[in-house]
Amino acid sequence: MPSILLLGVTGLVGSHLVLALKKNYPSFPVTVYLRNTTIEKYLTETAGVSKIVYGAYEETEKLASLAKEHDIVINVGSSVDPTSSHAIVTGLNQRPAGVKTTLIHMSGAGNFVDATSNTGSANPNAKVWNDANIKDMEQLHPEMLNGRADEVVLNAGKQGNIGTYIIFPTGLYGASTGPVKVLGIIQLLMYLKAKELGFVPYIGDGTARFNTMHVLDTIPPVLRMIDLAIKEETPQGSVYERCYIVGANLDKWIDLSTKFAEIFHAKGIVPSPVPRQVKLEDAGEGEITMLMSKDLLTRSERAESKLGYKPTQKPILEHLDTALGEYTLE
Numbered sequence: 001m002p003s004i005l006l007l008g009v010t011g012l013v014g015s016h017l018v019l020a021l022k023k024n025y026p027s028f029p030v031t032v033y034l035r036n037t038t039i040e041k042y043l044t045e046t047a048g049v050s051k052i053v054y055g056a057y058e059e060t061e062k063l064a065s066l067a068k069e070h071d072i073v074i075n076v077g078s079s080v081d082p083t084s085s086h087a088i089v090t091g092l093n094q095r096p097a098g099v100k101t102t103l104i105h106m107s108g109a110g111n112f113v114d115a116t117s118n119t120g121s122a123n124p125n126a127k128v129w130n131d132a133n134i135k136d137m138e139q140l141h142p143e144m145l146n147g148r149a150d151e152v153v154l155n156a157g158k159q160g161n162i163g164t165y166i167i168f169p170t171g172l173y174g175a176s177t178g179p180v181k182v183l184g185i186i187q188l189l190m191y192l193k194a195k196e197l198g199f200v201p202y203i204g205d206g207t208a209r210f211n212t213m214h215v216l217d218t219i220p221p222v223l224r225m226i227d228l229a230i231k232e233e234t235p236q237g238s239v240y241e242r243c244y245i246v247g248a249n250l251d252k253w254i255d256l257s258t259k260f261a262e263i264f265h266a267k268g269i270v271p272s273p274v275p276r277q278v279k280l281e282d283a284g285e286g287e288i289t290m291l292m293s294k295d296l297l298t299r300s301e302r303a304e305s306k307l308g309y310k311p312t313q314k315p316i317l318e319h320l321d322t323a324l325g326e327y328t329l330e
């Protein structure tokens with residue numbers, strides 16, 4: 001049975017993925033690599049993992065030698081910092097020639113924000129990135145939000161020893177599962193921004209559009225990539241034909257900020273239940289400010305046709321109260 005190494009098991013995506021691995025591939029031995037030493041019982045008894053190795057991504061030799069021992073590595077831990085990707089690729093490249101080796105990497109659709117406008121207003125000329133369009137995927141580059149790690153994975157795939165698959169989810173909402181409660185990146189950044197400013201902002205007229213999806217909708221496409229990796233004699237197509245954008249809801253930032261403001265106000269995090277309009281320069285630093293200022297327009301045609309991708313969860317504006325209701329936020 002193929003062995004799987006999972007990075008990111010204590011994260012928003014990884015907390016669900018580890019349970020899905022157990023349910024869908026009960027005979028595959030799963031190793032998890034993580035820092036948190038407090039959930040060993042849960043991981044072995046509930047999540048059914050075979051092996052636990054403690055370490056940080058910065059311990060690159062340890063991570064590389066662990067990757068080398070596994071047939072499939074799934075990295076849902078780090079899309080921005082390429083350190084873990086470098087270590088994984090180093091390890092996987094040391095596996096014997098001819099042994100099937102797969103790397104499934106979770107990047108992010110933040111790569112595809114509109115490069116031409118950051119006013120917070122919808123840009124009618126913003127590019128729509130489509131995973132079925134090879135020319136779009138060939139434009140992936142290291143200056144994009146997750147581009148440095150993508151470059152490591154794409155280059156490894158081009159060398160031919162490792163079958164690489166990259167999934168680019170849009171902004172994730174929903175609650176994590178298991179004993180560690182984490183918000184995931186977008187929900188965390190919205191919370192931190194509200195704490196920083198004392199209100200929930202939107203930029204300009206707030207008509208810039210952002211794509212989101214429920215965390216649970218990321219799981220079936222990742223499982224389908226495992227199916228492809230197991231079934232295919234060699235990885236099919238070019239590395240760019242194994243890039244999949246997944247997303248679900250397209251909303252204006254003013255509507256998203258309104259929903260976050262209502263929830264954060266009800267939890268006592270901000271005094272006002274209404275978001276505040278600000279100029280870009282008054283919204284503070286960081287990734288969420290950048291995302292709020294630009295359109296993010298994507299299509300998932302390849303994910304739909306090759307992975308059967310079809311989101312099934314409630315839209316963010318209907319579900320966020322429930323999702324964030326599971327968290328104690330101060």
Ligand SMILES: NC(=O)c1ccc[n+]([C@@H]2O[C@H](COP(=O)([O-])OP(=O)(O)OC[C@H]3O[C@@H](n4cnc5c(N)ncnc54)[C@H](OP(=O)(O)O)[C@@H]3O)[C@@H](O)[C@H]2O)c1
Nearest residue numbers: 008010011012013035056057077078079108172184185186
């Ligand atoms: N959430 C989103 O909206 C979104 C959207 C698009 C793409 N993505 C990408 O998809 C992936 C999964 O997202 P997520 O929201 O599930 O992320 P997350 O909740 O922040 O989880 C990150 C995971 O990686 C681990 N990790 C991070 N740095 C580490 C290090 N230096 N050494 C060891 N472990 C480390 C964390 O472990 P600890 O528990 O020890 O911190 C955690 O298990 C990420 O790469 C993210 O960038 C996320």
